[in-house]
Amino acid sequence: MNRWIILLVLPLFLLDCSNKKKGMLLLPFLGLGDGTTQATTASANDGDGTFTVVGLETTDPSQVTTPDANTNTGEPSNSETPSVVTPTPTPAAPTPAPTTVNNETTTTVVDQTNGGNFNFETNITVPVTVVIVNEAGPVTNAPVTVTESITTGEPNVVGVGTTDGNGSVTIPISVPPTVVSVDISVVGVNPTTGEVVEIVGSAPVQQPATGSNSEGTVVVAPVINVDTTNFQPVNGCVQAVDSDCDGIANNFDEFPDDPSLATIARSGRYTIAFEDMFPSAGDADLNDHSTVFSTEMDKTPTNKVKIIRGTYTHVAKGAGYNHELRLSLDVPTNATVQISYLDGSGNPWNGCASAPKYTANTAGDCTGGTLTPAQLKRGVLLLPSSDKTLFGKKNAPAAGSTFTINDFVRGVTAQVTITFEEPVD
Template sequence: MTKKILVCFFASLSLSFVSCASSSDPNYAWLMSLVAGATPVEAPSGPTDFGIDINDETTPVDFVFDTTRTITVNVQVIDPVAPVNGSMVQVTVPSATPGAASSKSVFKAYTNTSGEVTGSFTIDGDTKTVHLTVEAYGKFYEADITIVTVSKVDRRITVGFTASTTQIFDTDGDGVQDFEDVFPNDPTRVSTIRIPAEDYYTTSYEDLFPKQGDADFNDYVVRSYFEEDLNKAGEVVRVRGYFTHVAKGAGYNHTLRFGLPGASVTSYSLLRYAADGTTLEENLSGTPTTISDLELLGNSSTTIAKSNASRTDTTFVKGKTAKLEVILSSPISKLALGPAPYDTFVRVINTGKDIHAANKYFDAEGQDIYRDSTGFPWVLLVPGNFQWPYEATDIRNSYPKFKSWYESLGTTDTDWFRTPNVSDVFPSTP
């Protein structure tokens, strides 16, 4: 009795290497479907079990009046033979918007040749659960993670078998299949993460630095959201930001400014829009090697028509908007770049002082420059449609849970910003 043996191989710039030993091999049928020009069938794979080693960490982090939390990620995927290169690792959060997709991605990357993914993601401070998905050979490990006290997601995932490649089309050769690649013709980019995953941040500034203010946090208020284009490793290669001036409850005037500490830059482009959406300035661009002090919006006496902080005039009117895109000259890890809104700050024209968020700048003794003697900041960032206090109304009166939140160092009343005294806050609308 003789046995017919067929040995074949196929290699291409857009197809991973595939080998097969006989016509009964499932790789054979898949390969022949490609050669014949037919619609490619799914690459073969087999049943699998995942072994999970969980080393998540709950190390406390310094409290700096954050209403968001940044969680680090370290995931390794291995099979019985070697680390798995190219496994997708994704973290999502449930959507709070009716009719929207059921979940929103906050982290996405693909394992390297060591089978590892490292990075970080940022969530609202009162988010309780995230969902982890890891793909290997077409199979998925999925888990809900209670994130309340977790500071690092650290998991080793062991795949119970070795399978043939599942990569079919990869036009740009970056190691990610076209149907998963948001930028299938750009090898430098694979995915886009929106920050926050829904809505926007509201950043509120007190402008009397270095003096203590009246804690109404309405002197300058801006709404912003961001997009990061990531490469296969989950490193940032482009940043986009959208900024809308929404309140000016101060006599001083300001400019809104922006920095990306630690990032090397190829170029930026900036557009500015009127409150009605018409373009005011376009093709504002530059080719700096770094960005630390870029003016986004000009004198605040010209960027919004009214204060949006008065008890006697409660009609909400938005101000001007700036749209920024920054192309980085080399990828940077999300951990090194830091979380959005990065270094978005205001410069007070009257005093010449800059107002930054806490935990960014320190004096020679290591003291945080932008926290006063009581530990209070000059900047607050809040997810979504934060309704800032009326002029001269202390935020501790406007938001009953605010005091207990910061006195507990952020361990209780993490949703303080969702329950204002409505009579003490400006009725801003989305």
């Protein structure tokens, strides 16, 4: 049987604004062309960007040492085993001077059209590059955090990285199409005052399309060149701002006392919908199997995923065929899968485990267990055969017929936790 085919991802829109992070960088849009087929570069905000410096609270200023002159050219420290800064008196300091920052952001249009092939994924995926220099040259080993606050109304860490010997880091991110800009944070120290400071700002990931027949936005990859003075990476760990010394400051660390974990990536609510006669587009109404889902991923300080949690509710079956929904994971490690099911009323549902089709299967279907890489690649069973999961209904009215909220049947909900033995990319 031919199955699956085309997927449609549709994020729920939350209009809540950031409660935490700062200003929006608005750029003029210069010569971006039609934005769909070729990369074009636009330069903007010639050094007068909105990146700013904020002080981070340190309960014990003596925890911060003045970084020595070799900080910028030294080897990056091992982020797995950061050293704790030994409290020392502040040495005879040069005249205290504030950290300053100027930035210039350039953008490159990123083709999201999948080379002309049918592509219904609406997430936008771009690299965000940050380049930091100070008066001594490139700033090496600076921790850069990229967040967005549109999806849930709270800052949601979408990527982290550390600058290399050129002061540069490129962080790939994937965000819902409602996200038009991301926020950037770099934590460091002012060597003349010993204060821990944070450089913050934002950069666009979408800009209005320009050119003839253009409408909407184009996706852009930003490169943010930060030119700063009196700013260096923290030389070691300042526990007042990073309790577990994992390199992720407390204000972003959702596991502030666990150095093995750093952040939770929250998807917000999505719908995934399939047309089932691939490669035929069929009638392309994407109603053959539809699921509403939301996921969270617990991530390590190095941006790897340790745990995936998801809730998946079957909501429509506009097909004669039956389908099952699996999550295929191409990873080099085992994972423990825990899964439970609820019926449309929120009560435990055992229709999966009672189906002979699945109980005969030893790959963790219905009951979870420890799955091998091969089993994970075949796919974790999320929702079993769709003739069972809508209780005989379809939520798929014929065109022109009436369908009201009272006609809607909530299908089976799967609650899944996948814990990798080793964190994965």
